[in-house]
Amino acid sequence: MNFPLYFSKKIALSKDNKNNLSRVIIFIGRLSVALGIIVSLITVSVGLGSKEAIKLRMADFSGHINIKSKRSNSSYDSSVLDQKGLQLNKIKAHPDVAGMQEYATVYGILRNEHNFAGIVYKGVGKDFDHQRFEKFLIAGKTPEITEKGFNSGVAISEKIAGDLHLKVKDSIVAIFSKNGQEQPLYRKFEVTGIYKTDIKMIDDQFIIGDINHARRILDMEKTDVGGIDVFLKNVNDIDKDLPDIEKYTGVKNYTEKATDKYPQIVDWINIFDNNIAVIIVIMLVVVVINIIMVLLILIIERTNSIGLLKTLGAPNTQIRTIFINYTLMIMIPGLVFGNLIGIGLLAIQHFWGVIRLNPENYYISVVPVDMNPLIPLVISAGILIISGFSLIFPSYLISKISPVKSIKYN
Template sequence: MNLPLFIARHIYSDDNGKRKISRPAVRIAMAGVAIGLAVMIISVGVVVGFKHTVRDKVVGFGSHLVVADFMTLQSGEQYPVCMDDSMVNVLRSIKGVEHVQRYAYKQGMLKTDSDFLGVMFKGVGPDFDPSFLKDNLVEGEVPVFSDEKSTNQLLISKPIADKLRLKAGERIFAYFIGDNDVRTRRFTIAGIYETNMKRFDEALCFTDIYTTVRLNSWEKDQATGAEMTISDFERLDEMGTAVAAQVNRTIDKYGETYSSTTVKQANPQIFAWLDLLDLNVWIILALMTAVAGVTMISGLLIIILERTQMIGTMKALGAKNSTIRHTFLWFAVFIIGKGMLIGNLLGIGLCLLQQFTGLVKLDPSSYYVSTVPIELNPLWILLLNAATLLVSIFILIAPSYLISHIHPARSIRYE
């Protein structure tokens, strides 16, 4: 039989014993653990949810990996590269690649009777994955894009639609400046999307890749490049190296040089900013653990002092210091356990409330999202609970040695 656990359980469950223990001390210690764990769960849920939401939006516009002409990736100017079926098949054959889609850019200008706006037209074909745009669609529909003919369908963002006062179903003229002429196309607004990624929303619209290739006066098998989606984002750097080894510095039949880049390399500022959020989480975890530890130490010391007579009696009956220390550590475990239960209910409950109601709002122009995103991961919650329990008990080991300084004869007479 575990004697310290047996005694601790009786002390904790005994109503008469409870009255001898300072209730405020126990409640404060329990509250410290509960609030600390709840804040940690909320912090991790918010930061992970925010990072994944923003990351998915950046990936939605540019995919995980891009293969294009070397000069395109270096200068930002649009240079064509051969992206025929054989090249696409080579990219699809790389282990870990989930999807490949061709694209072609063309700069142009949208004009209404009273306004005009310079935008970038992104041409995509039937291999384009529309799921990201469908998730962020606010009006109309995402058209079926073609690589064989021009459907004259255009998908624009809400900021562009607001500036030009356009709605889905309306028609608009677009002007494209070539080497020696100006070309005009008339498009129908098929749909309007909004991602709150200001950098992309204010400049990008989608149409057929057939149209952008023709406007660039490129060959049918040429494009700006190919976007690649991988199955595991955590392997992005590894996959970037594998793709680079496969295609970088190879020459197409037109004499253009292939090159590749990852979404992190293409958007270093955004991902550097997201990585800084990890530091904030670690600081919050450290502060909340310290708060929980200090309140538990204070509570344990008060409990030990109020149980001085019991400690003296146990020593007089032959109990070792280690046995008494383990008794109070088990008692602390009961307090920590109840505090963790309350903390889990509070933290997970608030996370679910935000997840399903979007109660807390954000400024999308600054944070790229309109509500605070939450992502609950059972593994993270289990790790936080385990770490809280282990760290709290570890912190209490040193204060528990106060028991060894209590003298049986004096403590029995302690009032």
């Protein structure tokens, strides 16, 4: 029989405790553990959820990895993608690739009697992933692209629609500057859908339409494209899969990660890691201090028991183990209730989106949470293990207690 564990259970489950101070201290210890669990759960789940949500919004709009021509300059007008060495079949066959779509972009201006807005017209083809884009739609639908003739439908952002007082089925004139011509080109479009990504750099300028319009403005051939959006099955695999995809893009093309396209957003996302680390450390310090306080109070309270155990021949190591186990058992109700409350709050936010944010500042309109079941398990195990190690040094106080004096202690 494991005597330290058996004795720890007996005193932990004993109801014969008339010391009000120890009850208060134990309650404070459990409360600190519960609060530490709740705050840590919310911090980690919201931090990881926010990072994932923002990355997905960037990547699902414009591809996790973009393939472009090296002739492309800093303007939004696409250069023709070089087909030499471009092996799309091998890219599509990659096990982590979920899909691809062709596009071409050109800069222009939308204008009506209310206002005007500089826009980037992103022409997409018949391989456009309508289903992936649906999560951004707040009204209408994406234009149906067949690449036969010129489809006049476009999907615009809520920001552009608001600036120009547009709604679904309204018409709008776009003005483009064609290479080598002083006379601008005018195109009339019909709004088929309105989207919102909550990412300002996207919502302020991009509209989605037929790739044939972009080809005509950029003097491209019927089969030319300005780039390819590559979608991966997991947004977190971008860095891992980029070298594999680069091998099949050709020497005159290059690849660009979605995370490199908007570096200011990525820098902002990385702040989450620092915030999570700081808050977790603070919570651990608070929990450890309170648990050490609980241990010391328990040692003082049960000085007679310690003296009796020493008189009966129990070594200091065994007695220290008893009190460390006892203290960790006291933590368990705090761990349980902390997890129940923390997971409950996260579930409410996950399913009902109670807490909302200003997307202009946070790039998301609802606080997202990561409901990965490993998060509470890792946090709970981490707090228990760290607390157990932190109790070893203060438990040496037991070795200073004299059996003779402690038995007389009242």
